[in-house]
Amino acid sequence: MDNFRVTRVKYDSYFEMDTSHVHDFYEIYYLLSGSRRYFINDSIYNINKGDLVVISKGVIHKTTYGNERAHERIACKFNEKYINDIPEEKAAFEKLFSENPVITLHPSRREYVERLFRHIQSEYENPDDFSDDSGRALIHELVICLIRLKKMYSGENQPNVDDSLMQEAARYIRLNYSSPLTLESVAAHINISPTYFSKKFKAATGFGYREYLVNVRLQEAAKMLVETSLSITDIAIRCGFNDSNYFGDVFKKAKGISPMNYRKNNKFY
Numbered sequence: 001m002d003n004f005r006v007t008r009v010k011y012d013s014y015f016e017m018d019t020s021h022v023h024d025f026y027e028i029y030y031l032l033s034g035s036r037r038y039f040i041n042d043s044i045y046n047i048n049k050g051d052l053v054v055i056s057k058g059v060i061h062k063t064t065y066g067n068e069r070a071h072e073r074i075a076c077k078f079n080e081k082y083i084n085d086i087p088e089e090k091a092a093f094e095k096l097f098s099e100n101p102v103i104t105l106h107p108s109r110r111e112y113v114e115r116l117f118r119h120i121q122s123e124y125e126n127p128d129d130f131s132d133d134s135g136r137a138l139i140h141e142l143v144i145c146l147i148r149l150k151k152m153y154s155g156e157n158q159p160n161v162d163d164s165l166m167q168e169a170a171r172y173i174r175l176n177y178s179s180p181l182t183l184e185s186v187a188a189h190i191n192i193s194p195t196y197f198s199k200k201f202k203a204a205t206g207f208g209y210r211e212y213l214v215n216v217r218l219q220e221a222a223k224m225l226v227e228t229s230l231s232i233t234d235i236a237i238r239c240g241f242n243d244s245n246y247f248g249d250v251f252k253k254a255k256g257i258s259p260m261n262y263r264k265n266n267k268f269y
Contacts, residue, residue, distance in 0.1 A: 004078040004135050006117075006124040012070045022219050022254075024266075026097060027055040027077045028142065030117060034071025037064045039205040040101050042170035044163045050105045052113070052146065056097040058223065060215050064206035074117045078139050092147045103149060116142045165190050166204040169197065170212065177216045178240050183209045217241065218254050225263040232259050 010033075029052065036047040040061045047053065047066065055061055057080075065071075105113060116138060123135045172189050173181060186209070187197035201209055221239040224230055230238070236247035251259045 003081055003132060004076065004120070004124065004139060006074065006076050006121045008072070008074040008117075008121060010070070010072040022058060022060050022215060022222075023077075024057050025077050025079045026057055027053075027075055028146070029053040029055065029073060029075045030113065032072040032074060032114070034068045035066030036071060036073075037066050037204075037206070038062075038102070039064075039170075039207065042174050043167055044204055045102050047102065048104075050107065050110050052103040052105060054097050054101050054103070054146065056101075058219060059101075060212075060219055062206040074121065076117065076120055076139065076142070078135075093143055096143065096147050096150060099150075103146060105149065109145075109149060113142070113145065116145065163204045165192070166201050169201060170205065173213055174216050177213065177220060178238055180240070181213060213240075214250060215254075218251060221247070221251065221259070222255070222262065225259055226266045232263075235259070 031047050031049055031051050031053075033049050035049070038045045038047050038053055038061065040053070040055065041059055045053075047063075120135060120138045120142070123131045123138065169186050169190050172186060183198060184194045187194040190197070192200070198209055201207065201212075205212065207215070217239045221235050221241075224235045224238065225232075228235075232248070233244040236242075236244040239247070241247035241250070248259055251262070255262060257265070
């Protein structure tokens with residue numbers, strides 16, 4: 001049961017994730033009721049009942065409250081093993097998780113998708129010797145269903161144009177994370193005051209400016225640790241951390257593991 005996990009949660013009041021998420025597994029999130037705002041990499045989406053969100057590994061994301069006080073969601077998280085077993089699906093799977101992350105389901109398809117989630121949840125919460133295999137089969141079915149729906153319907157949720165300035169700021173940070181960015185310099189890039197930018201960015205994305213910058217830098221550092229043989233000091237500097245000791249402390253706090261051990265556990269170069 002280490003390969004997949006399912007959580008179903010209902011909130012009766014406004015809820016915002018305390019911290020952002022960047023994880024080494026895939027996630028399919030389905031909103032059963034209510035509304036949410038979802039920040040994914042550098043785009044902001046308004047999510048409503050019947051919307052699915054697909055999150056690839058290594059992607060920064062965070063949810064905050066939408067227009068409604070209450071909401072209920074179910075999320076399925078799984079690792080690459082579930083897809084690597086069926087190579088013929090790999091290309092379609094990667095395309096699903098690399099394109100627009102939000103799928104608005106046609107009402108006629110919601111019952112089927114919700115039933116799949118219930119079956120996956122049942123296997124997770126009532127495990128036996130066959131639950132891992134059954135869970136894998138059900139997740140395959142869910143992924144194939146989503147690939148089909150992407151082809152059948154064009155009703156994909158687009159980023160919120162009302163937050164275009166904050167999305168531009170987020171993109172600017174992602175493109176310039178290695179530079180000595182400041183709140184003032186990013187605010188100047190989009191031609192608004194630092195004070196207004198700080199408040200607006202937090203309201204729009206759910207992130208504080210500094211929190212988002214550090215998350216982007218850590219995301220890139222994690223990739224370099226796995227994909228290159230650069231020293232940890234070099235990686236720290238290239239990712240905008242002037243002090244390698246500080247980088248090590250921040251990385252361990254976020255990942256629960258030191259940069260060196262993260263590299264040992266994940267490297268493939």
